[in-house]
Amino acid sequence: MQLGVGLIGTGFMGKSHALAWRNVIAVLGGDLGAVAQPDLRLLCETPADKASQMAAQFGFACATSDWQELVADPQIDVVSITTPNGLHHPMAMAAIAAGKHVWCEKPMALTLAQAEEMAAAARDRGVVTMVGYNYLSNPAFTHAQRLVSGGAIGRPVQFRGWVDEDYQADPDLPWTWRARLQEAGLGALGDIGTHLISLTQGIMGPIASLIADMQTIHETRPLPDGSGRGTVENEDAANVLLRFANGAQGTLVISRSAWGRKSRLGFEIHGDRGMIIFDQERMNELQIYQNDGPRAEQGFKTILTGPAHPPYGAFCPAPGHQLGFNDLKVIECGRLLQGIAGIAAAEPGFDAALQIERVIHAIADSARAGGQRIAL
Incomplete structure (x- = not known):
């Protein structure tokens, strides 16, 4: 049985999706x-000429410059949406209406109302959906989940999370669609904060309430045509205080203007008997401290991922040889295929991803209200 795949967009994430679709069976089998x-x-x-060129490069049989043609094509069963944020909602809604399964990059949409509409439509139509929170697929992260749920550090009492990148750190970087609410929606929160929220809730459970502050560090940027400077309408950074449903506390720090940081996505979980540290820039490692044994012999232990942390072994039989970003997309694609086949849930689908959207919009609401506590 074959599954007709349509891909919209060929940038960073478009290529990542294409590689995942091509490699998923070969790797995970x-x-x-x-x-x-x-x-x-x-x-x-x-x-159209670029579409033909990229179709040949990525190994697609046909090409089009009209996304509506792709969505309507009866040979297409599942649509990968890897376009700028503002197009996610109309494309996903059209694909769902046509009965297609959808694999959409994050954030789901520009507004919470749009995300809610997407989730409701997918639920009503009965299609399988997935949102591209690929860091949830990291074997190091899933092992951290097992350690926490298994009591390796006791009762979690505090979470400290961060996501820092420097792709908007340069004040002379030209103004783009990423600076507009109508095209990008939220800024750092939508771009990278969503990934941090996915890990936060994935290991600590639901967030009960939060207090937040936001900052636009570079309030204007030079227009590409040299005619002046354009206003940046969304945030470059945010700080958040959390209270989880399980009673634990948390803090989040989010910035797209942090010089020197490339993909510093990570966390510390403090338990009453130890702690765990993870950082995506060292994505094949976990550190754990456990209050066991003689104090003179205690210290942090580094765990290198390997075949003992599935599905690492499907990619490489040797521990410590390391997986990469695109490998996580292959794992994610495999979960989507299983969801379509009815073997296992394709998570996070639109319903689960909607909870992440609720959090980032609550952060924005709290900040705009001067740090008001928001219940979720």
Whole structure:
């Protein structure tokens, strides 16, 4: 059985999706169960000549410059949406209406209302959805989840999370669509904060309430045509105080203007018997401290991921040789295939991802209200 795949967009995430669709069966194979074989049918990009070029490069059979043509094509069963944020909602809604499964990059939409509409439509139509929170697929992170749930550090009492990048740190970087609410929606919160929230809730459980502050560090940027400076309408950074449903406290620090940071996405979990540290810039490692044994012999232990942390072994039989960013996308794609086949839930789907959207918009609401506590 084959699954007709349509891909919209060929940038950073478009290429990552294409690689995942091409490699998922070769890497994960029988571990997935009886899933359909992806058939790379149609790629959409503009202009048309670029679409043809990228279809040939990525291995798609056909190309188009019209995303609506792709969504309506009866040979397409699942649509990968890897476009700028403002297009996620209309494309996903059209795909769902046409009965297609959807794999959409984050954030789901520009507004919470749009995200709620997407989740409701997918639920009503009965299609399988997934949002691209690929860091949840990291074997190091899933092992950290097992350690916490298994009591390795006792009762979690405090969470400290961070996500820092420097892609907007330069004040002379030209103004782009990322600076506009109508095209990008939220700034650092939507771009990278969503990833931190996915890990935070993935290991600590639901957030009960929060207090937040936001900052636009570079309030204007030079317009690309040299005609002046454009206003930056969304945030570059945010700080958040959390209270989890389980009673634990938390703090989050989010910045897209942190010089020197490339993908510093990580956390510390403090338990009453130890702690765990993870950082995406060292994505194949976990550190754990446990209050066991003689005090003179206690210290942090570094865990290097390997075949003992599935599905690492499907990629490489040797511990410490390391997985990469695109490998996480392959794991995510495998979960989507299993979801479509009815073998296992494709998570996070639109319903689960909607909870992440609720958090980032609550952070924005709290900050705009001068640090008001928001209950979730």
